[in-house]
Each structure stands twice: as C-alpha cells, then as structure tokens.
Amino acid sequence: MVDRIAWGLVTMFDMASTCGGIILAGGLNTRMGGKNKAFLEVGGESILDGLYATCKDLFSELVLVTNSPREYLAWDLPIVTDLFPVRSSLTGIHAGLFHISTAHAFVTACDMPFLKKDLIKVLLGEVEPRWDVVIPNTREGYEPLCAVYSKRCLRPIERQLEQGEAKIANFFSRVRVKEVAEDRLRAADPKLVSFFNINTPEDLAHL
Numbered sequence: 001m002v003d004r005i006a007w008g009l010v011t012m013f014d015m016a017s018t019c020g021g022i023i024l025a026g027g028l029n030t031r032m033g034g035k036n037k038a039f040l041e042v043g044g045e046s047i048l049d050g051l052y053a054t055c056k057d058l059f060s061e062l063v064l065v066t067n068s069p070r071e072y073l074a075w076d077l078p079i080v081t082d083l084f085p086v087r088s089s090l091t092g093i094h095a096g097l098f099h100i101s102t103a104h105a106f107v108t109a110c111d112m113p114f115l116k117k118d119l120i121k122v123l124l125g126e127v128e129p130r131w132d133v134v135i136p137n138t139r140e141g142y143e144p145l146c147a148v149y150s151k152r153c154l155r156p157i158e159r160q161l162e163q164g165e166a167k168i169a170n171f172f173s174r175v176r177v178k179e180v181a182e183d184r185l186r187a188a189d190p191k192l193v194s195f196f197n198i199n200t201p202e203d204l205a206h207l
Contacts, residue, residue, distance in 0.1 A: 018103055019127055019148060021059035022096030023051055023077075024089060025066040025110040036071065037198055038110035047113045047198070052077075054117050055108070058124070063100050065092040084158075088166035089145060094157045097149060103129075109145040111197045118188035123148050123180060132175035136195070138182040143195050144168040150175075 025038045025048070038048040052075075055062055064072055067087075069079045080099040082091045093107055104127055108115055119136075126134045127148055135147040145168075156174040160166075185192060 019059065019124060020061035020063065020100045020102035020105045021055045022093070022100060022105045022107045023048070023055070023062070023064050023110055024092040024096070024107065024145065025064055025068075025072065036068075038072075040111075040113075040198060042113040042198075048075075048110055050113055051108060051110065051115060054115050054120070055106075058117065058120060059106070061100055061102055063096050063105075065096045084161045086161055086164075086166060088161075090157060090166050090168050090171075091161060093149060093168065094154065094161065097151055097154050097157075100151075104134075104148050104150050106148050107145060109197060112146065112194065113198065114193040114196050115146065116189045116194045119146070119185060119194045122184060122188045126178050126180055128178075130176060131178040133172060133177045135177060135179060136182075136185050137179040138185065138192060138195070140195075142169055142179075145197075146195060 025036075039046045041047075042050065052062075062077055064075065064077045064079050065081070066072055066079060067081050069081060072079055078099070080095050082095045083098060084091045084094065089109065096107065097105055106120060106123065123134050123136070123146075131148075132150040132152050133147060136143040153171065153175055156171040159174075160171045182192075
C-alpha cells in the first residue's frame with residue numbers, strides 16, 4: 001500500500017525521467033502512393049512537426065524509428081532502425097524500446113495528426129512499475145500505437161517476431177496489461193481524434 005501511495009505522488013515532471021517517447025516512421029506508405037506520411041501537411045504543418053510539438057515537453061528522451069534515416073537527418077532527434085528484418089509496427093516498437101534508456105516509453109505513429117497531449121497524460125497517469133503495457137481500450141478495440149510499453153516487453157516481442165508473428169496484441173498474454181477505458185479517454189479527448197490515422201489520399205482529402 002505504501003508503495004502504491006508513493007507512486008501516486010509522482011508528478012508529471014517526474015514522468016519525463018521514467019517514460020520516454022517513441023515515434024514510428026517506418027511504414028512503406030503503399031496506400032499513399034509512396035508519399036511519406038510523416039511529411040504530409042495537416043493544418044499547415046507536417047504530421048511529424050505536430051507530433052514533435054505534442055511530445056517534446058512531455059518526454060526528456062524522444063526517439064524516432066525509421067528504416068529510411070537519411071530522410072530525417074534535419075531533425076534533432078535520435079534516429080534508430082529496426083533490429084529484425086520484418087517490416088511491421090511491432091518491429092518498430094521493439095527497436096524503440098531497445099534503444100531508449102527509460103523504463104517505459106509512449107509509442108505513437110507518424111500518421112496520427114490529431115494526437116492530444118491531454119490524452120497522453122491520461123495514459124502516463126496510469127503508468128506504474130507493475131504494468132508492462134498501458135493501452136487505450138475503446139469500443140473499436142485496443143489502440144496499440146497510442147500506448148505505453150515497458151522494457152520488459154522486449155523479450156516477449158522478440159519471441160513473437162522470431163515466430164513470424166507481427167500482430168502487436170498477440171504478446172499481451174505474456175505481460176501485464178493495464179487497459180484505460182473509453183470514458184476516461186473521452187474526458188481528455190471527447191471525440192477520440194487522437195486515434196485517427198491517415199492511410200490513403202482519401203483520408204487526407206477528408207481532412
């Protein structure tokens with residue numbers, strides 16, 4: 001009980017030292033005709049610009065995962081690449097967790113232009129040493145690319161990738177998962193626009 005209370009007293013400023021940020025930018029962008037989604041402009045700025053602005057004040061350490069590092073050299077961010085020869089979001093999560101120095105890391109993707117800082121704070125508020133994954137759970141299901149992962153996830157992810165399985169949620173049965181309910185998420189992001197991602201030219205045109 002004492003440990004629980006002590007952890008509850010951790011401020012958001014302390015979170016910056018215990019939880020880093022990972023931005024995944026490793027997709028093939030096939031449904032966007034090969035255009036890099038990170039550099040698509042929404043509201044007058046690139047999606048990556050927006051994500052960086054949202055995350056930079058929350059995390060003292062922010063890592064970009066991509067297999068095309070030369071495209072991101074202008075960014076003042078550590079750039080890392082996949083360690084497994086499998087093109088998937090799970091591979092990117094693994095690479096980010098492997099390279100980041102913090103015990104936990106918030107993970108997002110470069111095609112989510114409306115990510116809300118307040119929603120990230122809700123997830124960070126649920127981070128405790130006992131949880132390996134803190135993940136939104138809505139009526140649409142899990143949102144694994146807007147979630148917090150512990151470094152303890154590395155080995156279960158590696159085992160899964162070695163077996164050729166790339167679905168993120170498949171390793172959850174091997175770790176301790178904290179689900180964050182939709183009503184709590186909507187308090188920070190009423191329309192849950194944080195989870196909207198751009199996959200096609202039609203998605204971009206709709207914006």
